[in-house]
Amino acid sequence: MVLTMAAITLMPLLVTLLAAPATAAAAPVRRCPTSCGLIDFSYPFGVGPRCSLPGFNLTCDANGRLLLGSPSVTVDYTILASGFISSLAVNIVRTVRMGPRAGVGTVSASWDGPGRPFAISGTSNMSLFVLGCGVTATLLDRGAAVGNCSVACAGEEVMRRLPDGLCVGVGCCRINVRVHLRAFTVNLSRTGDGVSRDKLTFFVTGQGRYTFRPSDLERDIHPDMVPPARLDWAIPGQPDCRHAMDDRVTYACVSNQSECRDSPIGGYACHCSRGFSGNPYAVDGCVPDQVYGSIQPKANCPTMCGNVSVPFPFGTELGCFARIHLYLTCNPGRSPAILQMTQHSYPSTRAC
Ligand SMILES: *[C@@H]1O[C@H](CO)[C@@H](O)[C@H](O)[C@H]1NC(C)=O
Ligand SMILES: *[C@@H]1O[C@H](CO)[C@@H](O)[C@H](O)[C@H]1NC(C)=O
Ligand SMILES: *[C@@H]1O[C@H](CO)[C@@H](O)[C@H](O)[C@H]1NC(C)=O
Ligand SMILES: *[C@@H]1O[C@H](CO)[C@@H](O)[C@H](O)[C@H]1NC(C)=O
Ligand SMILES: *[C@@H]1O[C@H](CO)[C@@H](O)[C@H](O)[C@H]1NC(C)=O
Numbered sequence: 375m376v377l378t379m380a381a382i383t384l385m386p387l388l389v390t391l392l393a394a395p396a397t398a399a400a401a402p403v404r405r406c407p408t409s410c411g412l413i414d415f416s417y418p419f420g421v422g423p424r425c426s427l428p429g430f431n432l433t434c435d436a437n438g439r440l441l442l443g444s445p446s447v448t449v450d451y452t453i454l455a456s457g458f459i460s461s462l463a464v465n466i467v468r469t470v471r472m473g474p475r476a477g478v479g480t481v482s483a484s485w486d487g488p489g490r491p492f493a494i495s496g497t498s499n500m501s502l503f504v505l506g507c508g509v510t511a512t513l514l515d516r517g518a519a520v521g522n523c524s525v526a527c528a529g530e531e532v533m534r535r536l537p538d539g540l541c542v543g544v545g546c547c548r549i550n551v552r553v554h555l556r557a558f559t560v561n562l563s564r565t566g567d568g569v570s571r572d573k574l575t576f577f578v579t580g581q582g583r584y585t586f587r588p589s590d591l592e593r594d595i596h597p598d599m600v601p602p603a604r605l606d607w608a609i610p611g612q613p614d615c616r617h618a619m620d621d622r623v624t625y626a627c628v629s630n631q632s633e634c635r636d637s638p639i640g641g642y643a644c645h646c647s648r649g650f651s652g653n654p655y656a657v658d659g660c661v662p663d664q665v666y667g668s669i670q671p672k673a674n675c676p677t678m679c680g681n682v683s684v685p686f687p688f689g690t691e692l693g694c695f696a697r698i699h700l701y702l703t704c705n706p707g708r709s710p711a712i713l714q715m716t717q718h719s720y721p722s723t724r725a726c
């Protein structure tokens with residue numbers, strides 16, 4: 375019984391489940407990529423035809439960047455829980471320029487998420503940070519205001535003396551995200567208060583993950599200078615588990631020992647039952663935590679990391695290790711190659 379890679383060799387669920395149950399195993403064996411650069415992923419995500427559920431189609435571009443959806447967003451890394459993706463890290467940063475005078479209209483800037491399965495969850499402690507001077511920012515969800523904040527600035531002398539870490543309306547303000555956002559617009563309008571600056575930057579990241587420094591107002595904030603936002607996902611198409619289970623053709627929790635949970639962002643997510651881990655979206659994807667040595671690694675598992683041998687039950691790819699804590703990260707770019715315990719979240723490619 376292969377650990378999780380049955381996932382990757384699945385026909386689209388629709389086809390698999392419409393056919394007699396026995397044909398699931400007989401589905402044409404396809405090898406779908408499971409990583410892009412240093413970023414790993416697993417079904418329902420996938421690169422290439424018939425490697426993903428609808429909406430979870432990834433593209434690995436020539437620069438090793440992982441792109442998701444339409445409009446596409448760049449995935450910085452995937453956050454894993456028990457070997458499957460629990461959420462994605464994406465950069466949401468915008469810089470706009472705006473004239474100094476009050477009452478000369480509103481500037482709007484938008485972010486569109488990668489599709490229906492994905493949302494910035496209102497329960498994931500994300501904030502919209504706004505850096506600038508002399509504006510009110512209003513966060514809009516489908517045209518309705520869901521929060522606002524204002525920033526004012528004093529002259530440079532004063533700003534330079536401000537302590538770091540205060541995002542309370544002087545040079546920086548923030549709006550805590552309390553609703554699920556699949557897209558949003560930020561309306562910016564001049565207040566006429568204090569010194570104003572043309573440049574305004576806003577970004578979404580974890581509430582405690584950004585420390586404002588007044589000197590940030592002088593800098594161009596590049597997307598890789600702020601920690602990415604967390605994007606949650608769920609299987610869309612049905613409002614909750616109860617409805618999803620009624621439609622066996624599209625029900626995505628296909629592994630034995632998988633369970634359905636209603637997702638806070640709408641739709642549902644699959645989990646392996648207690649005592650099991652792996653990929654609940656894959657046939658036979660959930661495997662007992664305690665099974666040791668009796669599981670075979672999938673075919674073609676890398677057994678070397680640089681010149682270091684990595685024998686099963688250790689492994690460096692999904693499907694290649696016997697238990698989740700034997701999952702190692704190989705960093706062959708260094709000499710000697712480095713093997714590390716894989717954390718439940720991945721380092722971003724930049725960090726490596
Ligand atoms: C996945 O996306 C890429 C580009 O975004 C596209 O070329 C490809 O056809 C898509 N595949 C599927 C199965 O939608
Ligand atoms: C946001 O700005 C747009 C124009 O840029 C305007 O049409 C809309 O009414 C504004 N919404 C709010 C709530 O201020
Ligand atoms: C959000 O913050 C609260 C309080 O600090 C914490 O209990 C909760 O686990 C956090 N949620 C996430 C998804 O990090
Ligand atoms: C900001 O939000 C508060 C309440 O949330 C509201 O009373 C206020 O009118 C809003 N300000 C603007 C400029 O939209
Ligand atoms: C999955 O569960 C069914 C019913 O409980 C059982 O017949 C089948 O053998 C199980 N499959 C695997 C691979 O364990």
Ligand SMILES: *[C@@H]1O[C@H](CO)[C@@H](O)[C@H](O)[C@H]1NC(C)=O
Pocket residue numbers: 681682709710711
């Ligand atoms: C692997 O290579 C490094 C240097 O490239 C060397 O120091 C180390 O001894 C080698 N290890 C093995 C097991 O050959």
